[in-house]
Amino acid sequence: MVVLENISKCYRTRRGDVYALRDVNLRIEKGEFIVLSGPSGSGKTTLLMTIAAMLRPSSGRVCIGESDIYAMAISERARFRAGNIGFVFQMFHLVPYLNIVENVLLAGRLSGRNASKAAAEDLLRQLGLGERTGHKPAELSAGEKQRAAIARALFNRPQIILADEPTGNLDPDNASAVLGHLAEFHGNGGTVIVATHGPGAQEFASHTIRLRDGAIEGTE
Numbered sequence: 001m002v003v004l005e006n007i008s009k010c011y012r013t014r015r016g017d018v019y020a021l022r023d024v025n026l027r028i029e030k031g032e033f034i035v036l037s038g039p040s041g042s043g044k045t046t047l048l049m050t051i052a053a054m055l056r057p058s059s060g061r062v063c064i065g066e067s068d069i070y071a072m073a074i075s076e077r078a079r080f081r082a083g084n085i086g087f088v089f090q091m092f093h094l095v096p097y098l099n100i101v102e103n104v105l106l107a108g109r110l111s112g113r114n115a116s117k118a119a120a121e122d123l124l125r126q127l128g129l130g131e132r133t134g135h136k137p138a139e140l141s142a143g144e145k146q147r148a149a150i151a152r153a154l155f156n157r158p159q160i161i162l163a164d165e166p167t168g169n170l171d172p173d174n175a176s177a178v179l180g181h182l183a184e185f186h187g188n189g190g191t192v193i194v195a196t197h198g199p200g201a202q203e204f205a206s207h208t209i210r211l212r213d214g215a216i217e218g219t220e
Ligand SMILES: Nc1ncnc2c1ncn2[C@@H]1O[C@H](COP(=O)(O)OP(=O)(O)O)[C@@H](O)[C@H]1O
Pocket: 011, 012, 013, 018, 019, 020, 038, 039, 040, 041, 042, 043, 044, 045, 046, 047
């Protein structure tokens, strides 16, 4: 359901061109749990953002289901992203001046879904944040922030969740809680792609894709 054909990405900088992805071909089936591994600088973040409809590749095609996502107009792509893709960042990326229920509701608003505050609160409760819904991100621990970010990613009932080193700033207990929530989403039929260089996520993986220097080095 996710197909990448001949994807290359070159960042043009004042210091010259940086080739972050080199002719990547990839097919990810619905319901897989993919771990994307590789050393720092190998292209994991670039690849995730390309799949997430957030970063146009320099060449190649990305199809999600029937949709050729970079052939869409920008507004159509934004709507597609909000309705189909959840993204979890290493550094949480919560909106600092909104409390966490408002952060979650913002995701709903971007998708054009008529979402209730009660639904957002209920989801936060399921993630163990029922007592925290009125708190701003700065008032939460790192583990709580990441669970709030997962709530935001889950809120629109996406088909795919992409997570970029989601446990990189968490202690082991919070890391396994976060991976547990991703595994639960996967258990309910969702597709998960996690970039990581740590071992924790491997136990859930249906496949591991290894990147090196912007190319797929191996799949197992
Ligand atoms: N916005 C950018 N501008 C220029 N180069 C970039 C940019 N983002 C990433 N890169 C470069 O692209 C390569 C891949 O980076 P990235 O996708 O962040 O890898 P990873 O997530 O595996 O660490 C690296 O060489 C990095 O320096």
